[in-house]
Amino acid sequence: MKKDIKIPEVTDIFMAVVKEYNPDFRTDDWNVYLVNNKIIDLEVVLIVSHGSDDKDQTSIMRKKIECLPANSYAKIEFIQPELFKLNNEFKVTFFADNKLFEKTFIFTKNSIKESALRMIKGFDKKGIISK
Numbered sequence: 184m185k186k187d188i189k190i191p192e193v194t195d196i197f198m199a200v201v202k203e204y205n206p207d208f209r210t211d212d213w214n215v216y217l218v219n220n221k222i223i224d225l226e227v228v229l230i231v232s233h234g235s236d237d238k239d240q241t242s243i244m245r246k247k248i249e250c251l252p253a254n255s256y257a258k259i260e261f262i263q264p265e266l267f268k269l270n271n272e273f274k275v276t277f278f279a280d281n282k283l284f285e286k287t288f289i290f291t292k293n294s295i296k297e298s299a300l301r302m303i304k305g306f307d308k309k310g311i312i313s314k
Contacts, residue, residue: 215261217259269292
């Protein structure tokens, strides 16, 4: 029965960690975004995130987005630089075209750093992406 369940491949969706200026606090913050480069909306998007390594682990964070329009993005969460030493995992589940999709995005430990920042095409921000 399990072999009969087909979860389609996720394309044109990615997570990005972006360093951007926060005018309210006058600081440079690191934020995590979910980017939808599809030509269709994503519905009931659920994101479960956490960070971990061999000895440390963060709390599990959950976020729900009712609809993420085509060719758009949503800020998911602020990420503290202290967590860059961990593997940061984001499990994303959503509906599109009446099908269920799921993908896990991982930023491996120490991969989030200033020297890795690149301009993200179609996003107009510098960041690090996980596909």
